[in-house]
Amino acid sequence: MSLTITFNFNNLLTLTGLPMRYKVKTGMFAWLIFRISGLLLVLYLIIHINVIGNLSDPAQFDTTMTTLGSWQFRILEIGLLAVIIVHAMNGIRIFIVDFANGSLYQKKLFWTLFAVGAILFLAGTYPMLSHTLHAKDKQANIQIIYNDSGLNETNIVLIDEGDADEN
């Protein structure tokens, strides 16, 4: 069992008497969003494993899939994509910094990966958004039908087109 020396710098005051604070620049900002996105992803993982674990029979599967297919959840999925991309891009940056002397150009790395991430996000969101809008339309599809005699007796029917759609 090893013992460690720890010094607590948190209460040091500078010469002016004000507490020490870091100025948030590229590197610290990257660290901050990396940590937050990581924790959010662990949260998502816990939810995901539990949701998937409940899909044992076809009926349960269908109800869960219908809930997850609603437009609210699809918006959340786009948010998930953003969090994944933030974490993955920062992870690549850390990988390069740790293994390939990346600290020499860490700022360039950050902005390059930021651009790559933005492109990936847009590329991924476009099909997701079109599915979201489709899901939003599906939920209330009103059809007015007339009876056989052609009189203006109208019935309003809510139709769900089902899930077997293609683009």
Place this chain on the structure above:
Amino acid sequence: MRTEIDSGLNSGGVIKWFLQRITGAFLLFGLLTHFWVLHFFPPEHGEITFETVMARLQHPLWKTFDILFLLVVLYHGMNGVQIVINDYIQKNGWRILIVGFLWIGGLFLLVKGTITILSLT
């Protein structure tokens, strides 16, 4: 302020440090595979149906991949949370307790996920 002396005899966490990067790289490709297999394989179907998922999960290759993927994801995630905990809780007693809960949570998720993958027919 407590002062203790570091004997310097342990690895200092270098294996965890290394594995966190390696599992991260693996997850990059694993996640893409996971997503691709779910949404684009077999081809030409937009939505996920019970039949396609079950059909894929019958294959022992996909079962193995999924369980391996789950293992790697849980290692990377739990190790990451442990890093965060170590940053904010330095007192040994509380830290060990909370990391213990993390272990229990991670094992629970592993068991639940593995049972799900293995028991679907």
